[in-house]
Amino acid sequence: MIPSAASAGLDPRALLAGRRLLVTGASGFLGKVWLCHLLCETEPAEVNLVLRPGRRGALSRLEELLSASPAFRPLHERYGEDLGRALGGVLRPLAGDLGAPGLGLAPGERERLRGVDLVVNLAGLTSLDPELAPALAANTDGALAALELAREVGAALLHVSTAYVAGKRRGVVPEAVHAGAPGGDPFDAVREREDLRALAARAAREARDGRAEALLAKRVAEQLRRHGRGAVHRERFLARERAAWEAERSVALGRERARAWGWPNAYTLTKALAENLLAARRGEVPLCVFRPTIVESALRFPFPGWKEGLQTSAPLTWALTYGPLRALPARPRAVLDVVPVDFVARGLTLAAAALLAGEAPLVLHCGSSARNPLPMRRVVELTNLAHRAAHPPRGWRRLLPEAVPTSPARYRLASLPLLRRLAREAGELCALGGEELPQGRFGLRERSASLARRLERAEQRLRGLEEAVERFLPFVYDHQQTFATGGLRGLEARLAPADREAFAADPATLDWHAYWTEVHIPGLRRWVYPRLEGRRSAPEPRRPVRLTCPAEARP
C-alpha cells in the first residue's frame, strides 16, 4: 500500500541536502538564528543571502555578521578557524535592497539565480509603530518582489509573516489567509496599498505646508536659543525637525489607518497586505506563509537566552522591574503568545523541507497559545520572580511593591501617566524658579534650573515608556486569540524519532517558569537591557571570519 502524503515520513535533511536557497533578511534576529540552524542541521549546496551592501560591500557585511554575532556561536564551535573555508562555498552574499524593484539585484545576478529551489523571505520592518513608506517598502513591496523573483527563477517561496495579521479577530485563529479586514469590512488589498502610499505622501506634503513651517520655525528658534546657537545653524536644525515631524506624522497616520480596519498597528497591516497580495498573485509558485507569534529569546539554540532587538517584550519587562512601571495595563487572562526563537527556527526549517517536498500547507502558525498558553498574569508574576531571584530584596527594598496587572483606566489614573504629569508639573515649577528666584549665595536659582532640566529628561523617558506600553496594549489587553498550530504539529508528527530533537518544537514541552526566570529574563539582562538603558552589553569575543567566496562575489 502506498502511504498517503499525510502519513509518509518527512526527512528535512534529505529534502534540503544539495538544494540552492535564496534568503532575504538573514541579518535580523530570527534570520541569523535560522541560518545558523540551517547550516548546523542540513547541508544545502548554496545559500544566497541578499544583504544591504553598506559602504564596504555585501561580502564584508556577511563576514562582519559571522565574526561578531553571538548567533553563530554553534558554527564557530563546530568549525573553529576553518569556518570561513567550510562556509565559503555555501554562502553567497548578494548586494541588494528589499525595497528596490527586483530586490535590487544586478540583472546578471538574477540570471545566475535560475534554478534556485527555494526563496525564503525573512526580511521586514518589525517595528510595531513604523513609518508608512519604509514599512510598505519592506513588508509589502519586498514580499511581492520576492514572489516575482521566485517566479522568475522557478523557485518556491517561503514567506515569513506574523500571526498578528489576524488583527482584533477573537477566538481560534485558523491557519488560512484571512479574507477581509479584522473588523469585518470588505478589504481590497490592491487599493489599500495605493491608499497607504498616498498617506505616506500626505505626511511628506504636510511636513512642508505653511502651518507645519510656522510650527517648526517656532520650535527651531526655541532650540537655537536653548543651545546658544546662531542663525547660521537654522537650516540644519529645521531639516532635522522637519524629518522628525514627518516621521511622527507618518507613524500617526499609519496607526490610525490600521486601527480603523481592525489591525493594532501599521506593521501588522502591511504584513497582512503582503499576505493577501501574495495569495492573489502566486499563480503556479509554490507558496507557504509562515506566521510566528512574538519571537523571544532562545531556549537552547544557539545558546540559552540569546536575544537581540528591542521590539518584543523587553521594554515592558524592563519597565516592570528596573523601571517605574508597577501597574501594567493587562487583562490577567489574556494570553501573551510568545515562542522562543529556536522553536521558530526549527519550525521554519520544517516548513522549508515540506515546501520542497510539495507538501506544505499555505499557512503555518508557530506559537504557544494553542498548546501551552501563558496568561498575562503569569507573565507579570514570572517577570517579578526573575527579578527577585537576581536581586533578592533586602532592607527597606522589601517594602517596595512588585508589579501587578491592572485595568487601563487605573493605569492612566495612577501609574506612568500620573508620574509623567507630576514630573512635568514639578519641572515647570522648577523652571519658573530658575527664572524668578533672585541670584543668591545659596545658588538656588542655578539649582532650580538644573533640577528643571533633570525633570524634563525624566518626563521624556516616562513619555517613551508610556508610548511603549500603549503600543503593547492590543497584545496584552485587547486581543483574546488562540492561534491554531495544527499544521506544524502535523509536520512534526511525520518526523523520524531521531530527527525530532533537531526539527520538532512543540511548545507543550516548555516549562514557562524555568524558561522565563532562568533563561529569558537573564538573557534580556545580558543582551537587551543594557541597550534600553543606553549602555553597551558586555562585549562578546570577536572571532574573525574570512569567507573563501567565489571570485565574482568579491567587490
Add this chain to the structure above:
Amino acid sequence: MSAPQAPLRAAAFVRVESLLLPDLALRAPWHAALNAPGVGGRAGRVAALTAGLPLLGALQRVDRRTARRLAAYACRGLGGDRLAVLWRERYADLLSSPLRPLGEEVVARARAGGHRLVLVSTAPEVALAPLAERLGADALLGARFELRDGVATGRLEEPLAPGRVEACADALGVSLAGSYAYGVDTHDLPLLRCVGFPCAVRPDVRLRRAAERAGWPMLWETAS
C-alpha cells in the same frame, strides 16, 4: 512454578516539621503575605494575619492542622509560581542549618535498620526537595496548594490524603505493616493508623490524647 517473591522492605515515615526542622506553618504564610505583589494585596493579607495572630497562636498549641489550614488561607489569590519561590526562600536558611538531634537520631536509626526513608511534610514539596536530597530520602510526601488557573484557592491538598501513603508504599515496594511512622500532630493520624509501628513525637494536645488511647509510644526531646 513461580519464583519466590522477595520479602517487602520496611519504611520509616518521618514527619519533617517539629522533628527535623522547626515548624514554619505560620511563618511561611506570613512571609507570603509580606511578599505579595501590589500594595493592596500585601496590606490586606498582612492585616488579616495580624488580626488572626492570637487565634492562630492558641490553635497552634491545641490543633496545629487547623491553625495551618487557616494560615494558608492568607495565600489565596497568589500565583503558584510565587508560592513555590516564597516557600523555597523561607526554607532556604533552615535547610542549610543543622537538623534537630531527635530527628537526626530517628533518621540514623531508620538507615541503620535498612529502612526506606520517606519524609512527610505539610510544606510544599518544592520547598523541601533540597532536604530530601540532603538526607538521601527515597520519597517525599509534601503538601500542595490547590490551584485554579494557576492561582491558589487558599486550600491545601494534604500530603496524607487518602491513597497517597499506600501509593507511595507500592512505589517503593515496602510493607506498611512492617513500617514505622513518626508523627507530631493530628495531621499525621491517618499515617500513624496505617503502619505497624507508630510513634508520636512531641505531639500537640489532640495527638497526645489519641496516642494515649491507642497506646502508641511517645518521644520527647530533652534539653541537653
